[in-house]
Amino acid sequence: MLQSFFNTFIHITFKQLLAWLVLPLFILLVLANKVRAHHDITIDNITPASTPHITVVTEIWPPYNYIDENGEVVGIATDVIRQTLEHAKLDYHIEPYPWVRAYNMAQEEENVLIYSIIRTPERKDLFQWICQITPYVKHHFYRLTKRTDIQAQNLEDVKAYKVGVVKNTYPHTYLKGVGFVDNTNLEVVVDDEANIRKLFAGRLDLLIETPETMTIRLSKMGLKLDEVTPFLTINNQETFENCMAFGLKTDPALVKKVRDAFEQTKHLSKLKRKGSSDPLLEEKKGTN
Structure with missing residues (x-):
C-alpha cells in the first residue's frame, strides 16, 4: 500500500x-x-509614411502662369513653383482652373497650393503664405482709347464708372474694400477675356490688368494694344506681394517644408524675381 x-x-x-x-x-x-x-x-x-501629393492650382495669367503650345503650364511664377517643389522632393501636379474654383479649392481642401495669389490684408488670415514669387505687380485701370469722356484722378472718381473684375481676384477684393459695390460699379465676370470682350463691346467703362498681361491678352485675341489706354493704378499708395499659399487645412509642417525649399532655391530664380521676361512676353513686345 x-x-x-x-x-x-x-x-x-x-x-x-x-x-x-x-x-x-x-x-x-x-x-x-x-x-x-x-x-x-x-x-x-x-514603409515610412509617404509625403502627401500636392495639388497645385492656378489661373491663366500670362506671363506669370499660362499654358504653352505643348499644353504645359509654364510662366515666370510657374518656374518658381516647380523649382521649389522639386527641391523639396515633393510629388505634385499643376492644374489651371478658373480663379474662383482654384481659390475655393485652396481654401477648402488639404494639400492644395495656389499661385499666383496677391497677399492682401483681406486675405492674410485665410492662407498660409510663401512670398514673394515674382516682383511686385501693379494693376492699372484701362479704358478704350477712344473713350476720352472717361476722366478720373483717383478711386473716388472711378466709382462713377462700371469696372469689370473677375470674382475673388485681387482687384475685386481690393475695390470692394475701398467702397466699390458688386452690380453697381463693379461688373463681376468669370474670366479676364470676358472682361476685354465686354470693354470692346461698350458694356464696360473700365477693366483692370497689369501692362504685361494686357499686352499678351490683346495679341492673343487679335486686338491692338493702342486701342486701350492705362490711366490710373488701383493701389498708388500700397504694394502687395505675389505669392503661393496653402489653405489653413494643410499641415503646417508641410507648409514649412515648402517654405524652406523656397528660401533655399531663391538664387535659382533670382532673375525672375527681379523682373526678367518670359518668352511669351518677349514674343508679344512691339506687336499691335
Missing part, C-alpha cells in the same frame, strides 16, 4: 513538474512569435 502511494505521488509530481516546465516554454514561444510578427510588420512590410 505504501509502495502504491509512493508510485502515485511520483506520477503526480512528475506531471506537475512537466506542466511547470512546458507551460512557461509555451508562453515564451507564443510571445516570441508575436514579437517576430510585430517585427515583420513594422520593419519589413511598412
